[in-house]
Amino acid sequence: MPMYQVKPTSQGDIKIDLPTCMYKLPNIHAQPGSSCAEYPLQNGEVDPALKALEARQDEIMRKLYELKAAIDGLAKTVTTPDADMDVTTLSQTTTVPSFTGTADLDALLGKDLGALRDIVINANPASPPLSLLVLHGLLCQSYRVLSTVHVHSSVSSVPPQLLSCLGPRHTDSYSRQRFQLGFTLIWKDVPKVQMKFSTQSMCPIEGEANVARFLFRLLGSEPKDPIVATQLDSWVDTAFFQLAEGGSKERAAVLRSLNSTLGRSIWLLGHEPSLADIACACCILQDSKALSTPANVQRWLQACRNLEHFHCITPLL
Amino acid sequence: MTKEQVKGSSAEEEEQQAAQSKKALKKQQKEAEKAAKKAEKQAKLTADQQTTEEDDFAQDRYGVCVMLQSQEKLDRSLVRVCELSPDKAGQTVWVRARIHTSRAKGKQCFLVLRQQQFNVQALVAVGERASKQMVKFAANITKESIVDVEAVVQKVEQKIESCSQQDVELHIQRLFVVSQAEPRLPLQLDDAVRPEVEGEEEGRATVNQDTRLDNRVIDLRTTTSQAIFRLQSGVCQLFRDTLTKKGFVEIQTPKIISAASEGGANVFTVSYFKTSAYLAQSPQLYKQMCICADFDKVFCVGPVFRAEDSNTHRHLTEFVGLDIEMAFNYHYHEVIDSITDTMVQIFKGLRDNFQSEIQTVCKQYPSEPFKFLEPTLRLEFTEAVTLLRSAGVEMGDEEDLSTPNEKLLGRLVKEKYDTDFYVLDKYPLAVRPFYTMPDPHNPKYSNSYDMFMRGEEILSGAQRVHDAQLLTERALHHGIDLEKIKSYIDSFRYGAPPHAGGGIGLERVTMLYLGLHNVRQTSMFPRDPKRLTP
Numbered sequence: 116m117p118m119y120q121v122k123p124t125s126q127g128d129i130k131i132d133l134p135t136c137m138y139k140l141p142n143i144h145a146q147p148g149s150s151c152a153e154y155p156l157q158n159g160e161v162d163p164a165l166k167a168l169e170a171r172q173d174e175i176m177r178k179l180y181e182l183k184a185a186i187d188g189l190a191k192t193v194t195t196p197d198a199d200m201d202v203t204t205l206s207q208t209t210t211v212p213s214f215t216g217t218a219d220l221d222a223l224l225g226k227d228l229g230a231l232r233d234i235v236i237n238a239n240p241a242s243p244p245l246s247l248l249v250l251h252g253l254l255c256q257s258y259r260v261l262s263t264v265h266v267h268s269s270v271s272s273v274p275p276q277l278l279s280c281l282g283p284r285h286t287d288s289y290s291r292q293r294f295q296l297g298f299t300l301i302w303k304d305v306p307k308v309q310m311k312f313s314t315q316s317m318c319p320i321e322g323e324a325n326v327a328r329f330l331f332r333l334l335g336s337e338p339k340d341p342i343v344a345t346q347l348d349s350w351v352d353t354a355f356f357q358l359a360e361g362g363s364k365e366r367a368a369v370l371r372s373l374n375s376t377l378g379r380s381i382w383l384l385g386h387e388p389s390l391a392d393i394a395c396a397c398c399i400l401q402d403s404k405a406l407s408t409p410a411n412v413q414r415w416l417q418a419c420r421n422l423e424h425f426h427c428i429t430p431l432l
Numbered sequence: 433m434t435k436e437q438v439k440g441s442s443a444e445e446e447e448q449q450a451a452q453s454k455k456a457l458k459k460q461q462k463e464a465e466k467a468a469k470k471a472e473k474q475a476k477l478t479a480d481q482q483t484t485e486e487d488d489f490a491q492d493r494y495g496v497c498v499m500l501q502s503q504e505k506l507d508r509s510l511v512r513v514c515e516l517s518p519d520k521a522g523q524t525v526w527v528r529a530r531i532h533t534s535r536a537k538g539k540q541c542f543l544v545l546r547q548q549q550f551n552v553q554a555l556v557a558v559g560e561r562a563s564k565q566m567v568k569f570a571a572n573i574t575k576e577s578i579v580d581v582e583a584v585v586q587k588v589e590q591k592i593e594s595c596s597q598q599d600v601e602l603h604i605q606r607l608f609v610v611s612q613a614e615p616r617l618p619l620q621l622d623d624a625v626r627p628e629v630e631g632e633e634e635g636r637a638t639v640n641q642d643t644r645l646d647n648r649v650i651d652l653r654t655t656t657s658q659a660i661f662r663l664q665s666g667v668c669q670l671f672r673d674t675l676t677k678k679g680f681v682e683i684q685t686p687k688i689i690s691a692a693s694e695g696g697a698n699v700f701t702v703s704y705f706k707t708s709a710y711l712a713q714s715p716q717l718y719k720q721m722c723i724c725a726d727f728d729k730v731f732c733v734g735p736v737f738r739a740e741d742s743n744t745h746r747h748l749t750e751f752v753g754l755d756i757e758m759a760f761n762y763h764y765h766e767v768i769d770s771i772t773d774t775m776v777q778i779f780k781g782l783r784d785n786f787q788s789e790i791q792t793v794c795k796q797y798p799s800e801p802f803k804f805l806e807p808t809l810r811l812e813f814t815e816a817v818t819l820l821r822s823a824g825v826e827m828g829d830e831e832d833l834s835t836p837n838e839k840l841l842g843r844l845v846k847e848k849y850d851t852d853f854y855v856l857d858k859y860p861l862a863v864r865p866f867y868t869m870p871d872p873h874n875p876k877y878s879n880s881y882d883m884f885m886r887g888e889e890i891l892s893g894a895q896r897v898h899d900a901q902l903l904t905e906r907a908l909h910h911g912i913d914l915e916k917i918k919s920y921i922d923s924f925r926y927g928a929p930p931h932a933g934g935g936i937g938l939e940r941v942t943m944l945y946l947g948l949h950n951v952r953q954t955s956m957f958p959r960d961p962k963r964l965t966p
Contacts, residue, residue, distance in 0.1 A: 230818035235848055265805035267850065268783060289765050291812050301805060303850070314847040315822060 842887020
């Protein structure tokens with residue numbers, strides 16, 4: 116490599132009073148230069164073979180780094196399914212300092228007045244809101260959540276797996292005061308998923324997508340970057356409007372675009388799973404005809420299902 | 433009867449019922465006049481009949497029976513009105529029913545025959561089976577009389593909207609009166625089932641509560657009353673069935689007791705030979721003794737007496753109490769779960785098996801269907817206080833809920849959870865009776881609970897103190913004379929299992945399930961401070 120020459124910053128013949136207890140070496144700085152640096156100076160041009168070798172090495176190193184990143188991502192999900200692929204990893208991208216604790220909830224849900232802050236979700240047993248169940252799993256990891264399932268009188272009977280979809284009862288469930296958050300799921304004859312929180316200061320939130328956004332916000336891990344946030348929103352809309360409610364053509368189109376996105380990265384929004392993955396995966400899983408999914412989507416679906424908080428919806432599929 | 437006589441008697445009645453509203457009076461007068469006219473007509477008719485009797489070919493096909501004294505045992509099977517359906521078309525059947533209405537129209541007479549909540553249209557027409565005189569006779573049978581008819585079931589082209597059997601009518605061939613009603617009824621059934629509408633229409637009479645209760649026998653014949661009390665019987669049945677299935681034992685407790693069980697006020701004193709006794713306010717003491725006697729889970733259904741001089745829509749001085757007491761293993765929530773599940777089973781049973789009754793009552797007293805959750809929603813008292821405060825109610829932490837606050841809370845809970853039934857747990861210790869077990873973590877609260885239907889309290893219960901020493905302390909704290917409750921405390925001296933329970937009022941549950949507004953509507957013969965009859 117041809118390089119420009121600089122004068123040595125220090126003289127090679129500085130007199131130093133060296134101790135005599137050690138053996139002596141010739142001064143390496145005193146030498147005029149390494150043979151490698153001298154080499155191009157001698158004949159003025161670089162050996163092309165050496166150049167090619169260097170390029171190959173760089174290429175190999177780059178590929179190795181890429182592979183390492185990919186393996187790291189997969190290792191969290193595939194090889195160790197019980198790994199904590201949870202909020203802590205989700206929040207790495209956003210770096211929210213006090214992630215758990217009431218301070219966060221106070222800001223989001225209003226001041227704690229001493230009563231349990233109970234989120235009531237009305238859902239139709241004919242179409243269980245899978246994405247909300249996944250989000251419930253995430254909430255449980257960051258807060259003390261009192262989860263209860265009820266059946267409303269407008270529904271005559273509900274399959275047993277829907278009654279146990281929020282997991283086993285908390286051992287402390289006899290004392291409601293000990294929880295930070297209530298998650299009350301009511302199976303009810305409603306056309307759309309409905310969420311009620313504070314009936315006096317807030318209107319009910321309708322539609323699974325909107326409720327999912329609300330719950331995701333409670334995790335404090337929504338992207339701060341406006342572009343990523345917009346992409347996330349767009350994927351959530353795509354999931355609920357085109358995957359869940361769209362016709363077969365629309366679904367196929369979405370699957371194609373999912374496939375190409377997932378060819379470029381492991382998760383929809385880069386290296387970490389997000390609400391976009393939860394929404395899209397749940398909408399595909401909900402539909403039993405999802406057999407003909409493209410390869411990348413298939414791989415990603417499997418990765419999603421390996422995430423711990425997806426386990427709760429497996430019995431419902 | 434002559435016109436004067438009728439008027440005279442109506443005047444007498446007017447005096448008797450001076451307290452009644454002018455409207456009712458006017459209505460009565462009108463009715464009296466109508467009845468008088470009818471009577472006149474009838475007099476004429478009988479005269480007519482006498483003259484034409486000899487040429488009546490159908491005279492053995494109708495008439496008034498002699499009083500039935502079981503003279504003979506006829507081998508005749510009667511068909512129920514509710515069983516009259518198009519697949520019986522063409523058959524000749526015998527039916528016993530009441531005359532609900534009759535309407536003569538030239539050579540034919542339309543009757544509506546009623547049996548309980550079912551009714552069917554019947555027709556007597558001059559023809560080869562019926563004579564002119566028979567039609568006249570049919571037209572003059574007084575309303576509410578009981579008749580036996582032999583008739584052919586006939587399909588109809590157009591649905592008869594006014595009857596419960598809409599697809600068939602009866603063509604009467606024989607018609608006998610079994611028991612005659614007096615021509616003047618104290619209240620008209622049609623008026624008694626008319627829904628109360630805002631800004632009453634002219635001439636649309638309704639019957640007021642007192643008139644109904646004074647003439648309860650007739651009022652109970654209305655479709656609404658029939659439905660209410662059938663449903664109430666269902667509540668009782670479902671209560672028994674559910675608890676028996678859960679392993680509960682039904683017990684009977686004495687109603688005459690020596691000492692007042694709760695507090696001491698509000699008890700009826702009865703003379704008892706040379707001394708006096710009290711009427712039981714609640715079977716609680718005896719339920720608890722049964723628990724101490726190792727019956728594990730008990731319930732009882734029986735009358736309960738409260739000498740409260742409150743004339744509200746929901747207080748009675750005697751009502752039917754459905755009481756539960758149960759020993760539990762580790763936490764009194766086991767008992768709450770058991771009670772709420774029983775209630776949910778009752779509500780489910782009513783929803784699934786009594787839909788026609790619910791619809792019938794709804795026609796007269798419209799209300800939203802009763803909604804509930806399974807398992808039942810349980811909230812804690814502090815949550816309720818917070819909810820009420822955020823709705824602008826000012827109240828202290830240890831203050832009991834007032835009736836309006838209970839109603840408001842019911843509305844708030846319904847708004848969020850869409851349920852008409854829920855449990856409020858962990859009441860402040862200060863507002864509960866002395867035998868309530870205090871909360872183990874916070875001495876201000878207690879292991880007690882209330883249950884609410886449509887925002888009104890239906891059950892109040894708690895874990896009871898099962899330790900004689902603590903019970904003594906609590907009683908002293910409440911300033912209760914230990915001598916008076918000695919036997920109660922003593923029953924816990926020989927080892928008592930931890931237990932909890934509660935009691936509900938049958939009338940209140942029926943009233944609130946149906947969304948009615950007065951508990952007197954769901955008590956067959958209600959007792960309140962102002963009413964001891966019928």
